[in-house]
Every structure is written in structure tokens, then in C-alpha cells.
Amino acid sequence: MTENFFLHKKQLFDCWASTYDWLFPSVFYQAIHKRLLEYVDLPPRANVLDLGCGTGRLLNRLAKTFPDLHGMGVDLSSQMLQVARRNNCYHPRLIFVEGKAESLFFAQEQFDAVFSTISFLHYPEPKQVFAEVTRVLKVGGKFYLVDFSVPHQEELQIKHIVGGIRLYSPNQRQFLGSCCGLKCVAHHNLLGPVLLTIFTKPLTIHLLHKHHRNNM
Numbered sequence: 001m002t003e004n005f006f007l008h009k010k011q012l013f014d015c016w017a018s019t020y021d022w023l024f025p026s027v028f029y030q031a032i033h034k035r036l037l038e039y040v041d042l043p044p045r046a047n048v049l050d051l052g053c054g055t056g057r058l059l060n061r062l063a064k065t066f067p068d069l070h071g072m073g074v075d076l077s078s079q080m081l082q083v084a085r086r087n088n089c090y091h092p093r094l095i096f097v098e099g100k101a102e103s104l105f106f107a108q109e110q111f112d113a114v115f116s117t118i119s120f121l122h123y124p125e126p127k128q129v130f131a132e133v134t135r136v137l138k139v140g141g142k143f144y145l146v147d148f149s150v151p152h153q154e155e156l157q158i159k160h161i162v163g164g165i166r167l168y169s170p171n172q173r174q175f176l177g178s179c180c181g182l183k184c185v186a187h188h189n190l191l192g193p194v195l196l197t198i199f200t201k202p203l204t205i206h207l208l209h210k211h212h213r214n215n216m
């Protein structure tokens with residue numbers, strides 16, 4: 001069932017790729033990227049990951065704002081990535097690779113920040129994605145989750161709407177983060193129903209994993 005789900009999503013975004021940057025949603029998404037940047041705080045020479053990077057607009061904007069930043073974009077759709085590579089103004093600082101947010105092929109603790117803008121709502125296994133984000137983040141690193149949100153809901157009652165899309169309330173985001181040890185730092189309204197939630201990976205989680213590894 002899951003493989004079919006991913007295939008369907010991939011086909012959907014492959015079809016959308018050639019017009020993605022021209023249609024209204026993209027104008028809206030770019031306004032969101034601009035708002036997001038008001039809250040982004042990165043160390044010098046930051047190494048960042050964009051999950052569901054689409055045509056790579058956010059990473060290009062980040063690379064322009066932070067001239068020593070290196071970024072990796074991951075997306076399910078090969079067609080979206082083709083557009084991202086064609087429009088990459090910062091190669092080799094920015095690299096775009098095909099993959100799933102649910103199973104990242106990066107070593108642990110590689111990134112200073114992970115971004116996900118209007119993509120998380122498509123993920124069928126949100127807990128798995130949170131676990132992967134936690135794994136690849138450095139201690140003190142941040143996860144910037146930007147997506148449409150809904151008002152307060154019970155932590156485990158995820159609201160589904162059409163096409164396998166899931167929307168999360170602020171407390172559900174916090175719950176998902178806490179399940180893998182991420183600490184929620186803040187929520188910010190970006191535009192209309194689009195909410196930014198910022199998580200950080202605390203030192204305690206690192207010590208816990210180290211302890212676990214030493215006892216294996």
C-alpha cells in the first residue's frame with residue numbers, strides 16, 4: 001500500500017513540475033519562504049537539508065541570504081528535481097537528490113538545520129520522518145516545519161483530507177517532536193493558515209543515544 005502511495009504522489013508532482021514555478025500556489029509558497037527567513041537562525045558555514053524541496057526555490061533563497069551555506073535538497077519527484085537542478089544558481093553549494101523523507105541516506109548528525117515547507121502534509125509516516133530528522137540533525141540543530149495547520153486537536157487524532165493529505169495542529173506537531181526527543185521552541189503564523197513550528201535537538205538526546213550505543 002505504501003509503495004503505491006509514494007508512486008501516486010511522485011506521479012502527481014512529476015506532472016506538476018514543469019508549471020510549478022508559474023502557477024498561483026508557487027507565488028504563495030514563495031511569499032511563505034520569504035516570511036520563513038525572518039525566523040531562520042543559522043551558524044556560520046551552515047549545512048542544511050530541505051525535505052520535499054520541490055523546484056529548489058527555498059534553498060536558492062537561503063544560499064543567497066547566507067553566502068557560506070551549503071544545502072541539500074531531497075524530493076520524491078524526479079521532474080521537480082530536474083527543474084531544481086536547471087535553476088540551481090549556487091552549484092556546487094546546493095545539491096539536489098532524489099529520495100524519501102521517510103528514509104534519508106545521510107549519516108547521523110550532519111545538518112545544522114532541516115527545512116520542510118508545504119511538504120510534510122504529504123508524508124504517510126510522520127513519526128518516521130521526525131525520527132529521521134532527529135537522526136540527521138546535529139545537537140543544537142533546528143527543524144523548521146512549515147505547513148498548513150488546523151486548530152487544537154487531540155494529539156493522536158490526525159485530520160485527513162483528500163489525497164492522503166494530513167494536517168496537524170500546533171499541539172500535534174509538538175507531540176510528534178517530543179516522541180523522538182525534539183524540543184518545540186516556537187510557533188509562528190506565516191501567512192493565513194500556514195504555521196511555522198521550530199524544533200531543536202537538545203543535548204540530552206545526544207547523551208541518551210551515546211549511552212545506548214555504549215551499552216550495545
Ligand SMILES: C[S@@+](CC[C@H](N)C(=O)[O-])C[C@H]1O[C@@H](n2cnc3c(N)ncnc32)[C@H](O)[C@@H]1O
Binds near residue numbers: 054055074080099123
Ligand atoms: C507542494 S510541493 C512543495 C515544494 C517546496 N518545498 C516549496 O516550498 O515550494 C511538495 C513537494 O514535496 C514532495 N514530496 C511529497 N512527499 C514526499 C516524500 N515522502 N519524500 C520526499 N518528498 C516528498 C513532492 O514531490 C513535492 O515536490
